[in-house]
Amino acid sequence: MGKLIIKNGRVIDPATRRDETADLLIEGFHIEAVEPNIEVEGARVYDAAGKIVAPGFIDLHVHLREPGLPHAETIETGARAAAAGGFTRICCMPNTQPVNDSATVTGYILEKARQSAVVKVHPIGAITQGSKGEELAPIGTLKRAGVVAISDDGMPVMNARVMRRAMELARSFGLTVVQHCEDLHLSSGGDMHEGVASCRRGLRGIPACSEDVMVARDLLLAEITGARYHVAHLSTKNSMAMVAFAKSRGLPVTCEVTPHHLALTDEDSIPYDSNFKMKPPLRGREHLEALLEGVADGTVDAVATDHAPHTGYQKMQEFERCPFGVIGLETAVAVVFDVLFHPGRISLMRLVELFTTGPAQAFGLPAGRLAPGEAADVTILDPELEWTYDVNRTFSKSKNSPFDGRRFRGAAVATFVDGQLVWERKDG
Amino acid sequence: MIQGLLGIEDLPREEIEAILDRAKDFQPVGDGSFAQFDRLRGKTVVLLFLEPSTRTRTSFEIATRRLGGDAILISGAGSSLSKGESLVDTLNTLAAMRPDAIVMRHKASGAPHFLARHLRTPIINAGDGTHEHPTQALLDARTILDRKRSLEGLRVAIIGDIEHSRVARSNVYLLSKFGVDIVLCGPAPLVPPELAGIAPGVSIEYDMRKAIRGCDVIMMLRVQLERQHEPDFPRGEYFSFYGLAPEHIELARPDVLVMHPGPINRGREISSEVADSQRSVILNQVENGVAVRMAVLERVLG
Numbered sequence: 001m002g003k004l005i006i007k008n009g010r011v012i013d014p015a016t017r018r019d020e021t022a023d024l025l026i027e028g029f030h031i032e033a034v035e036p037n038i039e040v041e042g043a044r045v046y047d048a049a050g051k052i053v054a055p056g057f058i059d060l061h062v063h064l065r066e067p068g069l070p071h072a073e074t075i076e077t078g079a080r081a082a083a084a085g086g087f088t089r090i091c092c093m094p095n096t097q098p099v100n101d102s103a104t105v106t107g108y109i110l111e112k113a114r115q116s117a118v119v120k121v122h123p124i125g126a127i128t129q130g131s132k133g134e135e136l137a138p139i140g141t142l143k144r145a146g147v148v149a150i151s152d153d154g155m156p157v158m159n160a161r162v163m164r165r166a167m168e169l170a171r172s173f174g175l176t177v178v179q180h181c182e183d184l185h186l187s188s189g190g191d192m193h194e195g196v197a198s199c200r201r202g203l204r205g206i207p208a209c210s211e212d213v214m215v216a217r218d219l220l221l222a223e224i225t226g227a228r229y230h231v232a233h234l235s236t237k238n239s240m241a242m243v244a245f246a247k248s249r250g251l252p253v254t255c256e257v258t259p260h261h262l263a264l265t266d267e268d269s270i271p272y273d274s275n276f277k278m279k280p281p282l283r284g285r286e287h288l289e290a291l292l293e294g295v296a297d298g299t300v301d302a303v304a305t306d307h308a309p310h311t312g313y314q315k316m317q318e319f320e321r322c323p324f325g326v327i328g329l330e331t332a333v334a335v336v337f338d339v340l341f342h343p344g345r346i347s348l349m350r351l352v353e354l355f356t357t358g359p360a361q362a363f364g365l366p367a368g369r370l371a372p373g374e375a376a377d378v379t380i381l382d383p384e385l386e387w388t389y390d391v392n393r394t395f396s397k398s399k400n401s402p403f404d405g406r407r408f409r410g411a412a413v414a415t416f417v418d419g420q421l422v423w424e425r426k427d428g
Numbered sequence: 429m430i431q432g433l434l435g436i437e438d439l440p441r442e443e444i445e446a447i448l449d450r451a452k453d454f455q456p457v458g459d460g461s462f463a464q465f466d467r468l469r470g471k472t473v474v475l476l477f478l479e480p481s482t483r484t485r486t487s488f489e490i491a492t493r494r495l496g497g498d499a500i501l502i503s504g505a506g507s508s509l510s511k512g513e514s515l516v517d518t519l520n521t522l523a524a525m526r527p528d529a530i531v532m533r534h535k536a537s538g539a540p541h542f543l544a545r546h547l548r549t550p551i552i553n554a555g556d557g558t559h560e561h562p563t564q565a566l567l568d569a570r571t572i573l574d575r576k577r578s579l580e581g582l583r584v585a586i587i588g589d590i591e592h593s594r595v596a597r598s599n600v601y602l603l604s605k606f607g608v609d610i611v612l613c614g615p616a617p618l619v620p621p622e623l624a625g626i627a628p629g630v631s632i633e634y635d636m637r638k639a640i641r642g643c644d645v646i647m648m649l650r651v652q653l654e655r656q657h658e659p660d661f662p663r664g665e666y667f668s669f670y671g672l673a674p675e676h677i678e679l680a681r682p683d684v685l686v687m688h689p690g691p692i693n694r695g696r697e698i699s700s701e702v703a704d705s706q707r708s709v710i711l712n713q714v715e716n717g718v719a720v721r722m723a724v725l726e727r728v729l730g
Contacts, residue, residue, distance in 0.1 A: 201537060203558075
């Protein structure tokens with residue numbers, strides 16, 4: 001393989017706090033050098049003038065639907081959508097069919113990814129067998145097979161004793177425990193955030209406290225077990241405050257927020273349109289404000305998409321019958337540009353951190369740095385690009401996005417994985 | 429002309445007034461007979477009732493026929509939905525036969541709103557889950573206006589399982605547009621505080637005696653056990669706190685109207701004495717159901 005120079009971009013690398021115009025020399029799979037004005041005879045050149053050159057983006061939370069539901073998404077199509085959002089690594093949740101609660105399923109996903117994925121795919125293993133919340137999954141074996149974290153995402157671990165044991169094991173194996181925080185008794189049957197909008201629409205509510213009581217319980221368990229604990233798709237102001245408190249006490253606790261929870265409220269959602277139906281649900285304005293504040297003040301470690309593809313016919317039903325979840329890989333960074341960077345609430349450095357060092361540290365992934373010897377995973381961004389998201393052109397197999405037709409300012413424009421250009425934006 | 433009727437929330441006040449005015453023409457005249465109308469001659473209305481209903485279904489059927497139209501009834505058990513067809517596919521199939529309107533009742537909130545986005549045929553909502561029941565609110569308003577000069581300035585108490593009541597929501601939306609002082613009352617788990625925010629002029633009161641004091645209208649609601657997925661309140665004590673008994677009537681204004689959308693459960697939310705008293709207009713409501721639905725059908729189809 002030859003040499004490639006990504007030239008004249010503004011290199012932003014949170015790991016080294018570098019922010020300067022520089023060139024990136026890539027040889028084969030790796031970064032050779034990061035410095036101004038690199039000239040190498042015969043090297044190919046990618047012109048990044050006017051663009052941001054960042055470490056490859058990481059998404060801690062996607063659903064790839066394979067094995068089991070390939071008509072909604074496959075590892076191949078999900079990976080393509082990821083690349084088209086600037087992501088170079090994605091962590092896939094275990095709620096496939098069968099559930100990823102065994103080395104066999106983990107191995108299958110890794111092999112499928114090796115054959116067909118344009119980005120790096122890291123499986124997350126289940127906490128309990130079948131994610132049923134009862135018997136623990138073989139956590140050590142899953143780790144050995146290659147999972148980067150454990151979670152029963154979608155199915156919270158309701159039994160506190162089971163959660164405690166899982167945390168103890170996860171700590172001993174060096175795995176992060178990721179929880180979908182929801183007390184199922186409090187949220188039972190709910191279809192949207194409990195508030196004035198749910199009352200108006202006659203829909204059953206999912207109260208904010210159904211998330212909060214679970215976060216509170218888990219933080220106490222994290223303290224006694226010493227486990228690395230990560231709150232998935234945090235969506236409420238009280239949960240944010242509790243995570244900030246746990247961090248202030250020095251607990252190894254992290255959290256992610258999704259782009260849709262940063263951009264949309266329950267009142268914004270189109271009534272009975274399932275492209276606005278997800279868990280946790282779109283919350284009220286005060287929760288959204290708390291999330292924006294948490295991102296700005298450093299409490300939030302990562303933005304993660306919770307990319308959840310569902311086929312058209314599954315989403316074309318009575319609202320209460322539609323499954324939860326929306327796709328989000330292709331719009332994630334654009335949303336963050338829109339709601340946080342352009343309004344002046346965060347810097348570009350912070351924006352890049354939310355997609356690189358933040359998530360890498362949460363799961364202990366060896367990624368998110370632009371330095372010699374590192375894998376040449378690079379995301380190119382254009383903060384000023386104005387574009388409109390057209391879900392009919394998505395790389396995903398599913399089209400359930402709440403952002404269809406939305407005009408954005410700022411986007412990922414190219415994605416390199418191991419030195420290969422795997423995606424480049426073609427249109428404005 | 430309005431394109432269907434999905435709910436009261438987005439229906440302008442002038443539309444409501446026009447329907448209520450027109451409904452007067454469809455009320456029985458002095459000798460109990462009806463003027464003849466053939467405004468729907470040659471028109472077909474599909475009545476798609478995917479949830480049990482007696483009065484609403486019958487009332488829409490009679491209203492269609494009195495206007496000279498054809499009503500085709502489809503119920504859940506007899507439809508292809510019971511064979512696993514999706515709601516969208518069923519509706520598309522029906523729409524392909526070009527009915528002039530579809531009147532539908534469905535157990536899912538928003539089902540008609542969702543379908544209206546994908547279908548050209550006008551849809552009239554005959555009750556969707558715990559969301560709206562627009563024609564019920566219209567017939568309730570007609571019944572009040574038959575006995576009160578106007579809605580403006582009235583105080584109306586709605587008592588019972590508000591959380592699960594589409595009747596309550598439609599009435600709140602309607603009465604609020606006319607400046608009515610609305611008090612919602614019932615067991616706390618069935619009357620969440622957020623309800624006060626759904627429309628202007630709504631307040632919440634958990635003490636039934638306070639709720640009723642000075643009221644012009646008392647609307648009682650049925651306890652909808654079928655919509656409660658888990659017990660939300662102790663059932664044994666319901667009547668003693670939220671059942672309407674003769675002593676409550678004393679607290680209201682002397683000309684208070686007692687209403688109930690039916691079906692009533694005597695002894696559960698309303699005592700027989702009150703249900704059968706002079707103050708009760710429950711059967712007038714049923715009677716007005718036909719007149720108001722005629723006015724709605726004419727407006728949507730005429």
